[in-house]
Amino acid sequence: MRAGLIGLALGTTALPTAAAKPPARVAPGEEVFTNGAILRLAIELSPANLESLRQNPRRKVPATVKEGGHTYSNVAVHLKGALGSFRNVDDRPGLTLNFHFLVPGQYFHGLRKIMLNNSVQDTSYLNEKLAGDLFRAAGVPAPRTSHALVELNGRKLGLYVVKEGFSKDFLGMYFTNTDGHLYDINPTFYDLGNGSDLKQRFRLDEGKEPSPHADLAELIAACQTKDLAQRWTKLGASLDLDQFISYMAMEIITCHCDGYSTYGHNLRIYHDPDSHKLVFIPNDMDRMFTECRGSIRQPGFSALVSKAIVETPPGRQRYVERCAWLATNVFNLETLTNEVNSLSASLRPALASVQPESILEFDAEVKQVRERLQRRAEAIRKEFPPAVDPNKGGRSVR
Numbered sequence: 197m198r199a200g201l202i203g204l205a206l207g208t209t210a211l212p213t214a215a216a217k218p219p220a221r222v223a224p225g226e227e228v229f230t231n232g233a234i235l236r237l238a239i240e241l242s243p244a245n246l247e248s249l250r251q252n253p254r255r256k257v258p259a260t261v262k263e264g265g266h267t268y269s270n271v272a273v274h275l276k277g278a279l280g281s282f283r284n285v286d287d288r289p290g291l292t293l294n295f296h297f298l299v300p301g302q303y304f305h306g307l308r309k310i311m312l313n314n315s316v317q318d319t320s321y322l323n324e325k326l327a328g329d330l331f332r333a334a335g336v337p338a339p340r341t342s343h344a345l346v347e348l349n350g351r352k353l354g355l356y357v358v359k360e361g362f363s364k365d366f367l368g369m370y371f372t373n374t375d376g377h378l379y380d381i382n383p384t385f386y387d388l389g390n391g392s393d394l395k396q397r398f399r400l401d402e403g404k405e406p407s408p409h410a411d412l413a414e415l416i417a418a419c420q421t422k423d424l425a426q427r428w429t430k431l432g433a434s435l436d437l438d439q440f441i442s443y444m445a446m447e448i449i450t451c452h453c454d455g456y457s458t459y460g461h462n463l464r465i466y467h468d469p470d471s472h473k474l475v476f477i478p479n480d481m482d483r484m485f486t487e488c489r490g491s492i493r494q495p496g497f498s499a500l501v502s503k504a505i506v507e508t509p510p511g512r513q514r515y516v517e518r519c520a521w522l523a524t525n526v527f528n529l530e531t532l533t534n535e536v537n538s539l540s541a542s543l544r545p546a547l548a549s550v551q552p553e554s555i556l557e558f559d560a561e562v563k564q565v566r567e568r569l570q571r572r573a574e575a576i577r578k579e580f581p582p583a584v585d586p587n588k589g590g591r592s593v594r
Contacts, residue, residue, distance in 0.1 A: 224305070228304075228358065234345060235342065235358060237263050237347070238346075241257065271295050272293075272295075273292070280316070280317050281313070281314065283314055291312040294361070296363075307360060315355070318561075319558055320540070320558065321543055322540065323565070325342075326484065326535060326565075327450050327452070328481065330450055330527065333526045334442045336478065337370040337466075337477050339366060340359075343357060343543060352550050354550050357482075362401060371470070374402070377403035377467040378403055378464060379467075380464055381398060381463070394416050411472075411474060418430035418435070420504075427507075431508075434472075435501070439475055440476055442522070444515065449527055454483050455481075456502070457497055459499065462478070463479055476501075520580045523579075533569060533570075536569070540562045
């Protein structure tokens with residue numbers, strides 16, 4: 197699995213997983229997510245399609261999208277977001293743009309689908325980027341992000357976080373076979389609070405019959421096995437255990453307060469047809485490094501899979517070992533702070549050009565991000581002190 201930008205910068209190696217493969221070519225959308233440029237996107241909807249989104253925000257409607265001298269026609273657009281982040285189309289909506297859905301073969305810089313996050317819960321516009329880099333450095337598939345200034349029918353919506361869509365483009369960066377089931381929480385049911393954790397109503401984003409959801413049922417049964425030795429064996433048969441342990445360790449290290457491991461929220465799950473195992477993918481990482489309660493070693497897992505793993509002796513041991521590895525090799529305060537400084541310096545003038553009233557809030561939130569990272573680094577260091585190498589005069593090797 198790709199080590200990710202932070203991992204590569206630190207010279208770390210990613211943890212092995214059975215499900216993943218290194219990309220054999222330049223990743224789709226590479227220029228969008230690596231050159232640091234802020235995109236300018238103009239979206240145009242007909243009056244009828246605008247009204248359709250007012251009445252049914254989740255229903256896809258065709259739109260025209262203009263960017264960098266290119267015009268994309270019949271782009272399928274719908275509103276995204278749940279609970280705290282959803283805004284209606286006449287406000288500052290989160291949007292999903294699918295360039296391939298209505299026009300097969302149409303791509304945006306090689307991407308079928310992108311998401312435009314309104315970042316109403318993260319006025320620093322940094323959390324998705326910082327967290328995504330950390331998860332990928334931990335060996336966990338996570339979407340790449342950049343930023344854009346967005347207009348809708350000539351109305352300036354302001355600065356958005358651009359996130360790659362969960363599609364075959366994304367899956368192809370990590371898996372040899374992209375024909376498996378990709379599950380998403382169904383926003384219609386999730387918004388209404390119907391169900392939680394793996395027992396909620398999942399939507400099938402990619403993949404077809406036969407037997408969707410049977411793979412999830414197998415994992416649920418494994419988690420509910422009372423004999424701990426048998427449970428560990430069954431978990432290993434249905435779940436990429438190594439990848440999941442990295443996933444839940446990084447969720448705790450980054451304080452993903454609305455993530456899966458602690459609350460059973462915000463995830464995607466892919467069933468890899470080659471390994472026949474499920475892989476968990478983090479999602480909605482706009483609230484990070486806050487509300488860090490309890491210790492990293494004993495965070496008090498409540499989600500079905502996380503709890504089932506740490507209740508077994510080998511699962512508990514491997515979780516703590518993985519946290520220690522990530523604390524030493526991936527979570528680097530200097531690297532993260534430098535990234536905050538660089539990103540905020542490029543975002544500030546763009547934000548000032550369209551949302552000058554937001555600059556004071558942006559500056560304050562960026563400062564808060566730095567302080568949260570500092571506090572988290574101190575907590576990590578306390579629980580996982582850096583090793584001392586006697587060959588280096590007793591100096592820390594971290």
